[in-house]
Amino acid sequence: xxxxxxxxxxxxxxxxxxxxxxxxxxxxxxxxxxxxxxxxxxxxxxxxxxxxxxxxxxxxxxxxxxxxxxxxxxxxxxxxxxxxxxxxxxxxxxxxxxxxxxxxxxxxxxxxxxxxxxxxxxxxxxxxxxxxxxxxxxxxxxxxxxxxxxxxxxxxxxxxxxxxxxxxxxxxxxxxxxxxxxxxxxxxxxxxxxxxxxxxxxxxxxxxxxxxxxxxxxxxxxxxxxxxxxxxxxxxxxxxxxxxxxxxxxxxx
Amino acid sequence: xxxxxxxxxxxxxxxxxxxxxxxxxxxxxxxxxxxxxxxxxxxxxxxxxxxxxxxxxxxxxxxxxxxxxxxxxxxxxxxxxxxxxxxxxxxxxxxxxxxxxxxxxxxxxxxxxxxxxxxxxxxxxxxxxxxxxxxxxxxxxxxxxxxxxxxxxxxxxxxxxxxxxxxxxxxxxxxxxxxxxxxxxxxxxxxxxxxxxxxxxxxxxxxxxxxxxxxxxxxxxxxxxxxxxxxxxxxxxxxxxxxxxxxxxxxxxxxxxxxxxxxxxxxxxxxxxxxxxxxxx
Numbered sequence: 001x002x003x004x005x006x007x008x009x010x011x012x013x014x015x016x017x018x019x020x021x022x023x024x025x026x027x028x029x030x031x032x033x034x035x036x037x038x039x040x041x042x043x044x045x046x047x048x049x050x051x052x053x054x055x056x057x058x059x060x061x062x063x064x065x066x067x068x069x070x071x072x073x074x075x076x077x078x079x080x081x082x083x084x085x086x087x088x089x090x091x092x093x094x095x096x097x098x099x100x101x102x103x104x105x106x107x108x109x110x111x112x113x114x115x116x117x118x119x120x121x122x123x124x125x126x127x128x129x130x131x132x133x134x135x136x137x138x139x140x141x142x143x144x145x146x147x148x149x150x151x152x153x154x155x156x157x158x159x160x161x162x163x164x165x166x167x168x169x170x171x172x173x174x175x176x177x178x179x180x181x182x183x184x185x186x187x188x189x190x191x192x193x194x195x196x197x198x199x200x201x202x203x204x205x206x207x208x209x210x211x212x213x214x215x216x217x218x219x220x221x222x223x224x225x226x227x228x229x230x231x232x233x234x235x236x237x238x239x240x241x242x243x244x245x246x247x248x249x250x251x252x253x
Numbered sequence: 254x255x256x257x258x259x260x261x262x263x264x265x266x267x268x269x270x271x272x273x274x275x276x277x278x279x280x281x282x283x284x285x286x287x288x289x290x291x292x293x294x295x296x297x298x299x300x301x302x303x304x305x306x307x308x309x310x311x312x313x314x315x316x317x318x319x320x321x322x323x324x325x326x327x328x329x330x331x332x333x334x335x336x337x338x339x340x341x342x343x344x345x346x347x348x349x350x351x352x353x354x355x356x357x358x359x360x361x362x363x364x365x366x367x368x369x370x371x372x373x374x375x376x377x378x379x380x381x382x383x384x385x386x387x388x389x390x391x392x393x394x395x396x397x398x399x400x401x402x403x404x405x406x407x408x409x410x411x412x413x414x415x416x417x418x419x420x421x422x423x424x425x426x427x428x429x430x431x432x433x434x435x436x437x438x439x440x441x442x443x444x445x446x447x448x449x450x451x452x453x454x455x456x457x458x459x460x461x462x463x464x465x466x467x468x469x470x471x472x473x474x475x476x477x478x479x480x481x482x483x484x485x486x487x488x489x490x491x492x493x494x495x496x497x498x499x500x501x502x503x504x505x506x507x508x509x510x511x512x513x514x515x516x517x518x519x520x521x522x523x524x525x526x527x528x529x530x531x532x533x534x
Contacts, residue, residue, distance in 0.1 A: 072434065073434065074429055081426060082291070131481075
């Protein structure tokens with residue numbers, strides 16, 4: 001079996017802004033992989049993701065892009081956006097594609113069609129022309145996911161993609177990400193606090209905790225153990241498998 | 254003065270009206286960005302910083318014995334318009350840099366520049382009267398070269414925004430996603446802020462500080478309450494700006510109001526009316 005193509009590699013990279021958050025780390029992101037990035041609040045997950053995207057340069061070490069013409073896409077947490085812009089859901093999705101258009105050229109029919117397709121996949125076809133700011137939190141998050149996918153990225157980074165979504169929305173979104181990833185055309189890195197869901201959805205896990213200088217990565221089957229999760233969170237975390245799905249709970253709750 | 258008198262004396266107000274309209278549309282258009290980005294203090298500070306450039310031009314001219322209006326070669330750089338633009342562009346680059354205390358940086362620039370104008374102006378003596386007229390413009394008396402300056406600035410702003418509109422939008426709405434897509438958010442922000450600096454600096458010299466700031470902010474605030482989409486907001490703001498400048502000038506001519514105040518008053522009235530209309534979602 002061929003080894004998947006490596007797209008991005010961190011080599012002895014000290015992630016952080018001006019000062020390193022962790023000891024230098026080495027990490028590879030390959031096409032077709034679906035990664036979950038987990039850790040406590042303020043652990044450095046978003047900094048790690050932004051380093052992969054090239055938005056924050058490492059303090060030391062390097063980020064190597066190993067394939068030419070890679071297309072990156074980022075789906076932020078919706079509450080980081082300014083809600084006052086009078087944009088429709090379709091405008092927001094098309095915005096992603098407009099970054100790749102020549103200067104002075106607006107989106108064409110193909111761009112609109114592609115944006116509508118992704119909105120339809122997110123079950124938001126009927127809301128395409130509704131103002132983005134009038135949508136619910138979960139709907140807004142799905143619009144941002146549609147925007148990220150509408151550019152057909154090679155590397156997709158999602159920061160809490162299920163934030164604000166209800167049970168079905170979360171399940172559908174993670175299921176959709178898993179389905180599109182089986183095509184093997186992109187690498188996905190997903191930050192999430194929904195451990196139960198993310199462990200079920202991803203094939204690789206990355207643990208980060210700057211407070212304990214912890215960085216570990218590997219296959220989900222190896223990483224999602226009670227012992228490793230307890231080390232990550234600094235509390236006893238138990239796991240058990242029910243109907244093929246791993247469930248996580250913290251002792252004392 | 255009756256209505257016939259207004260049209261009969263078109264030669265007296267033609268240039269001033271033209272400059273006001275040339276300022277109003279691009280100012281109001283840019284104002285939509287300013288209001289959406291919640292940086293309404295930036296034009297005020299840019300205007301004040303550019304004033305330092307004007308005072309410096311007069312001071313240097315005085316010390317070097319070069320009069321800006323007659324200077325050639327390197328001396329042309331002592332033209333108040335150029336130095337004020339350089340100062341405003343420098344401030345625009347600084348304001349565009351993402352930082353947590355960006356509002357404080359803008360307020361500090363405004364206050365320090367205001368103090369610098371007063372202190373440096375003290376060295377100018379009699380010339381300070383000339384400087385005051387350059388600093389705060391006059392929507393009634395317009396020099397012919399002001400038409401060229403304002404027209405060139407409006408054209409440049411139109412070209413830049415035609416080319417970069419979608420990139421400005423992406424970077425303003427979601428800088429991280431825009432950066433991931435390969436855009437350079439900081440460079441885009443500098444370019445956007447530079448258009449603010451250019452237009453507010455030129456407009457302040459041409460029509461005065463109050464109408465320049467008022468025409469930038471008030472029509473945009475009104476348009477954003479009434480319009481449904483971005484395109485509608487830009488069009489509505491530009492039309493409201495043109496209306497306020499044109500009709501404000503007419504009212505000032507007919508009723509003897511101060512011109513800049515009439516323009517801002519009309520813009521404010523339109524905003525108050527819009528408050529009574531239910532905001533579009």
